[in-house]
Amino acid sequence: MESTLVLIKPDAFGKKYTGEIIKRYEANGLKLQALKLLKMTPELASKHYVDHIARPFYPSLVEFMTSGPIVAIVLAGENAIEKVRELNGATNPEKAKAGTVRADFAESMTCNAVHASDSRENAAREIDIFFDKTEVFA
Numbered sequence: 001m002e003s004t005l006v007l008i009k010p011d012a013f014g015k016k017y018t019g020e021i022i023k024r025y026e027a028n029g030l031k032l033q034a035l036k037l038l039k040m041t042p043e044l045a046s047k048h049y050v051d052h053i054a055r056p057f058y059p060s061l062v063e064f065m066t067s068g069p070i071v072a073i074v075l076a077g078e079n080a081i082e083k084v085r086e087l088n089g090a091t092n093p094e095k096a097k098a099g100t101v102r103a104d105f106a107e108s109m110t111c112n113a114v115h116a117s118d119s120r121e122n123a124a125r126e127i128d129i130f131f132d133k134t135e136v137f138a
Helices: 010-014 018-027 042-048 058-065 080-088 101-105 120-130
Strands: 002-008 031-039 069-077 114-116
Touching: 002 018, 002 080, 002 120, 010 018, 010 058, 010 069, 018 031, 018 069, 018 080, 018 101, 031 120, 042 058, 042 120, 069 080, 080 101, 080 114
Parallel strands: none
Antiparallel strands: 002 069, 002 114, 031 069
């Protein structure tokens, strides 16, 4: 069984899409292992988005991600990383397949409703950023 991190971003949380997004993951066989409502700080953003710090969009990304509450989730299941990324759809909501989270709930490349880990290595690193081992249940 594989685990992955999902962040429901401030735009989707603010529009009350959280329940529907979680329902989609569970309806597709994924199991909730951890769930947390929090406000991302610039320090937390720098840990999570370490690979993007030198990119020109980084300041606006941090501004957006710290603009309101987020929901951090650990999901588990067979091929969880790939399954979540398929359910979320393309980062650009204009290119996301109909019925995906981003096609249904995202506004733009920045306000795109959710983040999902893209590899086993990043999933492990990202889960450790948002959750203590005692907060993740098998």
